[in-house]
Amino acid sequence: MRYSGLFGKTxxxxxxxxxxxxxxxxxxxxxxxxxxxxxxxxxxxxxRSIHKIERIIREEMERIDCxxxxxxxxxxxxxxQETGRWYDIGDELVRFVDRAExxxxxxxxxxxxxxxxxxxxxxxxxxLPVQFFQIQTKYRDExxxxxxxxxxxxxxxxxxxSFHTDRDDLQRFCEDCHxxxxxxxxxxxIDVVVVESDSxxxxxxxxxxxxLIADAGEDVLLTCPSCGYAANREVARTTxxxxxxxxxxxxxxxxxxATTIEAVATYLDVGRDRTAKAVFYEADGxxxxxxxRGDRSVNEIKLAELLGVPQVAPASEELIRxxxxxxxYASPVxxxxxxxxxxxxARAPNLVAGAxxxxxxxxxxxxxxxxxxxxxxxxxxxxxGDPCPECGAALVEQRGIEVGNIFKLGxxxxxxxxxxxLDENDNEQIMVMGSYGFGVSRMxxxxxxxxxxxxxxxxxxxxxxxxxxxxxxxxxDEAREAADGVYRMLQAEGIEVLYDDRxxxxxxxxxxxxxxxxxxxxxxxxxxxxxxxxxxxLRNQPPADAEVVAVESVVAQVRSHLTTMFAALQPR
Numbered sequence: 001m002r003y004s005g006l007f008g009k010t011x012x013x014x015x016x017x018x019x020x021x022x023x024x025x026x027x028x029x030x031x032x033x034x035x036x037x038x039x040x041x042x043x044x045x046x047x048r049s050i051h052k053i054e055r056i057i058r059e060e061m062e063r064i065d066c067x068x069x070x071x072x073x074x075x076x077x078x079x080x081q082e083t084g085r086w087y088d089i090g091d092e093l094v095r096f097v098d099r100a101e102x103x104x105x106x107x108x109x110x111x112x113x114x115x116x117x118x119x120x121x122x123x124x125x126x127x128l129p130v131q132f133f134q135i136q137t138k139y140r141d142e143x144x145x146x147x148x149x150x151x152x153x154x155x156x157x158x159x160x161x162s163f164h165t166d167r168d169d170l171q172r173f174c175e176d177c178h179x180x181x182x183x184x185x186x187x188x189x190i191d192v193v194v195v196e197s198d199s200x201x202x203x204x205x206x207x208x209x210x211x212l213i214a215d216a217g218e219d220v221l222l223t224c225p226s227c228g229y230a231a232n233r234e235v236a237r238t239t240x241x242x243x244x245x246x247x248x249x250x251x252x253x254x255x256x257x258a259t260t261i262e263a264v265a266t267y268l269d270v271g272r273d274r275t276a277k278a279v280f281y282e283a284d285g286x287x288x289x290x291x292x293r294g295d296r297s298v299n300e301i302k303l304a305e306l307l308g309v310p311q312v313a314p315a316s317e318e319l320i321r322x323x324x325x326x327x328x329y330a331s332p333v334x335x336x337x338x339x340x341x342x343x344x345x346a347r348a349p350n351l352v353a354g355a356x357x358x359x360x361x362x363x364x365x366x367x368x369x370x371x372x373x374x375x376x377x378x379x380x381x382x383x384x385g386d387p388c389p390e391c392g393a394a395l396v397e398q399r400g401i402e403v404g405n406i407f408k409l410g411x412x413x414x415x416x417x418x419x420x421x422l423d424e425n426d427n428e429q430i431m432v433m434g435s436y437g438f439g440v441s442r443m444x445x446x447x448x449x450x451x452x453x454x455x456x457x458x459x460x461x462x463x464x465x466x467x468x469x470x471x472x473x474x475x476x477d478e479a480r481e482a483a484d485g486v487y488r489m490l491q492a493e494g495i496e497v498l499y500d501d502r503x504x505x506x507x508x509x510x511x512x513x514x515x516x517x518x519x520x521x522x523x524x525x526x527x528x529x530x531x532x533x534x535x536x537x538l539r540n541q542p543p544a545d546a547e548v549v550a551v552e553s554v555v556a557q558v559r560s561h562l563t564t565m566f567a568a569l570q571p572r
Contacts, residue, residue: 001044001466001497001498001499002499002501003498003499003500003501003502004501004502006030006044006045006498007043007044008030008031008033008043008044008045009030010028010029010030010512010515010516011027011028011030012028013028014027014028015027015034018148019146019147020146020147020148020150020216020445020449021216021448021449021452022147022148022149022150022216022445022446022448022449022452023147023148023149023150023445025448025452025456025457025515026046026148026149026444026445026448026457027148028456028515029045029456029457029515029516029517030043030045030516031043031045031046031049031444031448031465032046032148032149034148037145037153038142038145038151038152038153038154039152039153039154040148040149040152040154040441042441044465045465045516046444046465048465048466049444049447049459049463049464049465050156050440050441050444052462052463052464053188053440053443053444053463054135054158054440056184056187056188056462056463057135057158057184057438057440058135060180060181060183060184060187061133061158061160061180063180063183064131064173064176064177064179064180065131066131066132066133066160066162066177066180067131067132067133068132068133068134068135069132069133069134070134070136071107071110071113071114071117071134071136072107072113073106073107073136073137073138073139074104074105074106074107075104075105075106075107075112075113076102076103076104076105077095077102077103077104077105078103079105079112079113079116079417080093080105080112082112082416082417083111083112083412083413083416083417084416085112086105088310089310091141091143092108092140092141092142092143093105093106093108093140093141094106094108094139094141106139107136107138107139108138108139108140109138109159109435109437110134110136110159110161111161111409111412111413111433111435112413112417114132114161115161115163115413115414115417115419115433116417118130118161118163118419118431119414119417119418119419119420119431122163122419122421122431123421123422124421124422125165125421125422125423125424125429127421128163128164128165128169128421128431129162129163129164129165129169129173130162130163131160131161131162131163131173132160132161133158133159133160133161133436134158134159134160135156135157135158135440136156136157136159137154137155137156138154138155138156138157138159139153139154139155140153140155141153146218147216147218147445148445149441149442149444149445150216150217150218150401150442150445150446150449151218152441155439155440155441155442156439156440156441157437157438157439157440157441157442158437158438158440159435159436159437159438160177160435160436160437160438161433161434161435161436162177162433162434162435162436163414163419163431163432163433164431164432164433164434165421165423165429165431165432166432167408167410167432169432170408170410170432170433170434171408173434174406174408174434177406177434177436178194178406181210181404181406181436181438182571183571184438185210185403185404186569186570186571186572187462187569187570187571188443188447188460188462188463188569189447189450189451189459189460189462189463189569190212190403190446190447190450191212192210192211192212192403192404193210193211193212193213193221193223193230193398193400194208194209194210194211194230195208195209195211195221195223195230195231195232195400196208196230196231196232196235196236197209197231197232197234197235197405207405207406207407207408208405208406209232209402209404209405210402210403210404210405211230211232211400211401211402211403212400212401212403212446212449212450213398213399213400214399214400214401214446214449214450215399216399216401216449217399217400217401217402218399218401219232219233219399219400219401219402220232220233220397220398220399220400221233221397221398221399221400222236222382222383222384222386222395222396222397222398223395223396223398224388224390224391224393224395224396225393225396226388226391226393227388227390227391227393229388229389229390229391229395231382233381233382233397234299234301234302235299235301235302236382236395237378237382237389238380238382238383238386238387238388238389238395239387239389239392240293240344240345240380240386240387242345242347242348242349243348243349244349245349245350246349247349247350247364247366247369248349248350248363248364249364250333250362250363250364250365250366250370251362251363251364252355252357252360252361252362253268253360253361253362253363254359254360255267255268255329255359255360255361256359257359258361259327259328259329260328261275261277261294261295264352264361265294265352268352268361268363270352271295272293272294272295273293273294273295273348274294274348274350274351274352275293275294275295275351275352275353276291276292276293276294276331276346276351276352276353276365277291277292277293277294277296278290278291278325278330278331278332278353278354279291279292279298280314280315280319280320280325280327280330281300281303281312281313281314281315282312282313282314282315282316282319283304283307283309283311283312283313284309286339287315287319287320287322287323287338287339288303288307288312288315288339288341289323289325289330289332289335289338289339289340289341290303290340290341290342290343290379291332291340291341291342291343291346291353291367291373292342292343292345292346292379292380293343293345293346293348293351294351294352296343296345296380296381296383297380297381298343298379298380298381299379299380299381299382300312302377302378302379302380303341303379306341306375306377306379307339307341307375323335323337323338324336324338324356325338325354325356326354326356326357326358328354328358329354329355329356329357329358329359329360329361330354330356331353331354331355331356331361331362331365331371332353332371332373333353333355333356333362333365333370333371334356334371335356335371339374339375340371340372340373340374340375341373341374341375341376341377341379342367342373342375342376342377343377343378343379343380344376344377344378344380345380346367346373346376347367347376349364349366350363350364350365350366351364351365351366352365353365382395383395383397384396384397401442401445401446401449402439402442403438403439403442403443403446404436404437404438404439405436405437406434406435406436406437407434407435407436407437408434409432409433409434409435410432410433411430411431411432411433412433413433414430414431414432414433415430419431419433444463447459447460447463451517452517455511455514455515456514456515456516456517457515457516457517458517458519458539458540459517459518459519459539460519460565460569461519461562461565461566461569462565462566462569464517464518464519465496465498465516465518466496466497466498466518467495467496467497467518467519467520467558467562468490468495468496468497468498468518468520468521468522468558469497469498469500469513469516469518469520469521469522470483470486470487470490470497470498470499470500470521470522470523470524471500471509471510471513471521471522471523471524472499472500472501472509472524472525473506473509473523473524473525473526473527473528474525474526475503476526478526478529479524479525479526479529480501482524482529482534482551483499483501483524485551486522486524486534486551486554487499489554489555490554490555490558493555493559495555495558495559495562498516498518500512500513506525514539517539518539519538519539519540519561519562519565520536520537520538520539520558520561520562521536521537521538521539522534522535522536522554522558523535523537523546528548531548532548532549532550533548533549533550533551533553533554534548534549534550534551534554535547535548536548536549536554536557536558536561538561
């Protein structure tokens, strides 16, 4: 491809408001253009890289006998109503009516449609397992799109679905898909951390995510450098120890004006970790009274999962008072007909809690003696420095970009949609499902975030839009004829070339080549020809390491470098 005919040129500066390196570089290098908040056009350079990412995904999925199909992007609402997600998902799901006034959905994911497809086709255990994937544009109406392609509203992803007779076979395919993902990520040029995660709107029986560690990531991860434990903070676990003091008699004390944990701890001269904090939520119209150690925060995702609800919301003061609790001085002691959820940290003896009386607290409150919670569970938001739940070492906080995920869905969708099969005894059984996501457009941004320097992008050879960036310096006949010849020679050998044949200065062309980030740069100029041929420089080398190779050796030298580059990307 000749740069002079390429649609989408480089820019010196990124638009105002660009909030990550990847978003700025993909715009500046002429890969993407923003149409609206979270909505982008992929220009030719981006699309070439995306096609290479897709090819890697296709090869790895077909390697595990998972085959490609295509499902509709517009779904009848009744499928989503059958599974309940029509009601559980908020405004992120785009709903509309067609001309016949039928409610429809614009797909953000395809569990319902995939399950409907299989329930129509599969009748016997002999037809299982079934697994397939698609690569398709999705739409999720994100409330706060950010970071370019990392958190867009419209995005390109690979989603796969599998259907099995039992959980053992589901586990087998999950492991196959796990290894396929690790191979695909390695071939694309990134290392990932596999973390425990929340299933979110997908539901199911367990999930994990594949994270690229990056400061621009919106996910907070807690990892253990000692044993390798890793989890999204949404589900991260820890093991906090509590004193083993003997319970003391509960006593009411005056605490005028002490309506916060900080105030009551100061007034009574105790640490915040010796207080029992009351946090109030509402779920399905009911008050949820949460008790947790005063220096810690509630993990609302863990809480919602415990209660079996999509989400929890802060409770109103009216609802709180209707239970008999007094805001600022609230306590689970003495309350009846209230759902009380106590975190494991509330087991600590002799805590300070409210007295449900303005201006008073209780000291020496003990769970089990003074009140019995409805639920006692881990609903703590783990933090950096907390003990690892596996080995006890201090957890470390990192940020990550989610580039893939695996969900063990179980019967979350197959049961309500009645996706059943006949077993060996002709008895109906519910299919067991898995779902497997891989962010294609997000991978493009993640690669840009991971592979760049102060001059621009530095694409791995496997996903670079071209393998070679050929630069013509000077417009005299000898240099142009030589550059044209090198261009034809490389093309004839099947090597992908972006040929910068523009009438621009050397400085502009070199700056653009560094910004675009193609792995090999060839420069043809009067100077290079006088020195013996073509200047060859790798994108990750300093200018001083450039070398001049004879014209007749260019193809061999390029192939040698590409072989080395691709070998470095092979999974180990």
